[in-house]
Amino acid sequence: MSTTEYRLWDEDNKQYIYFNLNNLEDSVEVLAGFLDYFSKDYLTKHPAEQYSGVKDKNRKKIYKGDKLKGFEINGIYGEYIVEFMMGAFVAYHDGTGNIEQLCFIAPCLIEVIGNIHEGEYK
DSSP: OOOOEEEEEETTTTEEEEEEOOSHHHHHHHHHHHHHHSOHHHHHHSOOEEEEEEEOTTSOEEETTEEEESOEETTEESOEEEEEETTEEEEEOTTTOOEEEGGGSOTTTOEEEEETTSGGGO
16 A cells, blocks of 8 residues: 655744655544644645655655646646646646646656745745
8 A cells, every 4th residue: 555645834944844644543643743733723724735646857756836847738838836636636837827637747857846835936
């Protein structure tokens, strides 16, 4: 059975906390720990970001909220944000609305260049 991996942005320390939910007992412990550390309001505004199951050309895991480059969709080459829409992880171009399922883009082209919590997407 594969492991579902997540990350959660820690605004105070400006870094991600990575975790997985292997079984129900671990899940309860992890989530209870987050509720002790983060407020419910914070977790509502900063939901956990799931690993897409895809790695970029440098073998870096791609998570929801990552900023990508290195490919084009419908003739538009640029930077894309990973979202979860319509039951799938997609690369979404904010300026044009171009969208493509992540699994249909050759991983050898994709490069993670940031995320929504750091830099201009903050």
